[in-house]
Amino acid sequence: MITEGAIDLAEMLRGAISPESGAVVAFIGVVRADPGVTALEIEAYDDAALDELRRIKEEAISRFGVSYVNILHRKGRISLGEIIVVVACASPHRKDAFDACEYVIDELKRRVLIWKKELTGEGGRWVNTR
Amino acid sequence: MITEGAIDLAEMLRGAISPESGAVVAFIGVVRADPGVTALEIEAYDDAALDELRRIKEEAISRFGVSYVNILHRKGRISLGEIIVVVACASPHRKDAFDACEYVIDELKRRVLIWKKELTGEGGRWVNTR
Amino acid sequence: MKINIRAFAGFREILGREISLEIEEGSNVSDLIERLCRIKPGFRDAVFSETGELRDYVIIMLNRRRLDMPEDLNSPLSDNDEVAIFPPVAGG
Amino acid sequence: MKINIRAFAGFREILGREISLEIEEGSNVSDLIERLCRIKPGFRDAVFSETGELRDYVIIMLNRRRLDMPEDLNSPLSDNDEVAIFPPVAGG
Numbered sequence: 332m333i334t335e336g337a338i339d340l341a342e343m344l345r346g347a348i349s350p351e352s353g354a355v356v357a358f359i360g361v362v363r364a365d366p367g368v369t370a371l372e373i374e375a376y377d378d379a380a381l382d383e384l385r386r387i388k389e390e391a392i393s394r395f396g397v398s399y400v401n402i403l404h405r406k407g408r409i410s411l412g413e414i415i416v417v418v419a420c421a422s423p424h425r426k427d428a429f430d431a432c433e434y435v436i437d438e439l440k441r442r443v444l445i446w447k448k449e450l451t452g453e454g455g456r457w458v459n460t461r
Numbered sequence: 462m463i464t465e466g467a468i469d470l471a472e473m474l475r476g477a478i479s480p481e482s483g484a485v486v487a488f489i490g491v492v493r494a495d496p497g498v499t500a501l502e503i504e505a506y507d508d509a510a511l512d513e514l515r516r517i518k519e520e521a522i523s524r525f526g527v528s529y530v531n532i533l534h535r536k537g538r539i540s541l542g543e544i545i546v547v548v549a550c551a552s553p554h555r556k557d558a559f560d561a562c563e564y565v566i567d568e569l570k571r572r573v574l575i576w577k578k579e580l581t582g583e584g585g586r587w588v589n590t591r
Numbered sequence: 592m593k594i595n596i597r598a599f600a601g602f603r604e605i606l607g608r609e610i611s612l613e614i615e616e617g618s619n620v621s622d623l624i625e626r627l628c629r630i631k632p633g634f635r636d637a638v639f640s641e642t643g644e645l646r647d648y649v650i651i652m653l654n655r656r657r658l659d660m661p662e663d664l665n666s667p668l669s670d671n672d673e674v675a676i677f678p679p680v681a682g683g
Numbered sequence: 684m685k686i687n688i689r690a691f692a693g694f695r696e697i698l699g700r701e702i703s704l705e706i707e708e709g710s711n712v713s714d715l716i717e718r719l720c721r722i723k724p725g726f727r728d729a730v731f732s733e734t735g736e737l738r739d740y741v742i743i744m745l746n747r748r749r750l751d752m753p754e755d756l757n758s759p760l761s762d763n764d765e766v767a768i769f770p771p772v773a774g775g
Contacts, residue, residue, distance in 0.1 A: 340471065340474060341470065341471040344470060344489070347489075348489060348491050348542065348544065349491070349542055350491070350492065350493060350494035350541040350542035351493070351494065352491065352493070353490060353491055353492075353493035354488070354489075354490060354491070355487075355488070355489040355490075355491060356486065356487070356488055356489075356562075357485075357486070357487045357489070358484070358485070358486055358555065358558075358559075359474070359477075359478060359484075359485040359486075359487070360483060360484060360485075360555075360775050361478050361479070361480070361482065361483050361484070361485060362480065362483075363480060363481070363482065363483035363553065364480035364481065373774070374691055374692065374695065375774075376689065376691055376767060376769065378747075379744070379747050379767070380774075382747070404774060404775070411480040412478065412479055412480040414478065415775065416774070416775050423493065425488065425490075425563075425566060428488075429488075429559065429562075429563050432486075432559075433555075433559050436555060436775055439774055439775050440772075440773075440774055440775040441772070442772070443772060443774050443775075444691070444769070444772055444774075445772055445773070445774030445775070446691055446692040446769065446770070446772060446773050446774070447773050447774065448692070457692045457693050457770065457773070458773040459740070459770065459771065459773065460771055460772070460773045490683050503682070504599055504600065504603065505682070506597065506599055506675060506677065508655075509652070509655050509675070510682075512655070534682060534683070545683065546682070546683050566683055569682055569683050570680075570681075570682055570683040571680070572680070573680060573682050573683075574599070574677065574680055574682075575680055575681070575682030575683070576599055576600035576677065576678070576680060576681050576682070577681050577682065578600070587600045587601050587678065587681070588681040589648070589678065589679065589681065590679055590680070590681045
């Protein structure tokens with residue numbers, strides 16, 4: 332659920348696509364080229380972050396009845412345009428897959444112990460969400 | 462926007478992922494293994510369907526301010542577990558990407574001139590959405 | 592005059608995907624349907640109920656504009672018009 | 684007794700990612716913070732305002748349970764406890 336290497340999107344989605352679920356919804360977070368930013372540095376409180384990701388996954392399954400949830404978040408140094416996070420949800424019904432996917436990424440951003448620093452020419456700044 | 466061959470999901474998503482948009486949301490419709498169904502046969506009123514797909518794309522862009530919308534729908538005979546349709550939306554903000562993607566697939570199912578037949582051992586039945 | 596007919600889903604299985612018909616000047620949509628009923632076995636049962644009403648799942652487009660049924664059945668046809676006949680859509 | 688400290692984001696840059704400290708039996712979270720302030724330059728300014736209040740973006744977890752601040756500053760510590768210090772999260 333947390334990886335240091337590049338995310339293989341095709342492989343992640345392959346697991347979500349099956350004859351059991353008609354609908355797959357995926358969220359893909361990408362490093363945006365904000366003014367002055369040259370790359371991102373991401374760090375995680377690994378064990379605690381994994382626990383929280385597992386809890387969020389279970390919540391999505393029980394709240395929305397989806398059949399499949401997969402979450403992969405990258406850490407370390409990431410270049411502009413690269414993938415930070417992928418959430419893939421599969422369900423027999425598309426509305427549930429949309430709701431579950433949005434729930435997972437919203438809760439991930441709110442609760443999972445991960446931080447990011449925007450690297451700039453002059454050094455960098457930790458992203459503050461509050 | 463309508464294709465007879467298999468959909469290359471990775472290639473479709475590659476176009477959506479860029480440093481300009483931090484959020485990509487994709488919907489992937491898959492042929493579900495409903496009881497008795499062995500495959501799907503999809504047909505389209507091509508020119509009219511393309512016009513409607515283009516209209517829906519423009520609506521999504523103007524309503525939700527997304528920077529990128531790509532829609533690809535398959536036609537012809539499709540096996541269980543294969544991809545019928547992909548909608549990919551990219552935006553600086555994830556809420557807009559979710560809303561745009563859900564809008565596009567909802568409107569596609571309601572308005573675009575495409576029909577599907579579930580093939581069974583005894584022949585088949587046209588799917589009736591009303 | 593020549594009318595191009597495009598049919599989809601169950602109607603395509605009865606009429607064929609694309610057919611052209613020569614029809615008298617001054618004909619309207621209703622005349623065309625009546626003509627198709629005469630030449631294509633099964634078409635009448637597919638479009639009309641037992642009491643002779645147009646079934647509510649029959650959608651007709653004239654030159655890619657959807658007609659309102661049954662009032663637009665008397666829309667006049669012109670040479671080279673494209674008439675499409677199909678049931679409600681079910682894509683995605 | 685030994686306390687394991689894990690720091691993240693800006694606090695990691697001051698304290699290092701993982702450090703262990705020997706601290707007196709009977710110490711609490713507040714004692715630990717005071718100790719860190721003495722040995723790590725810049726840590727005091729990072730966690731306390733000019734008036735000596737704990738800054739509201741300082742989050743402390745004791746054995747992966749988040750503490751309520753400032754009331755949990757007097758939570759007692761035990762040998763081998765894990766104390767994590769970090770600002771609000773910003774993943775995704």
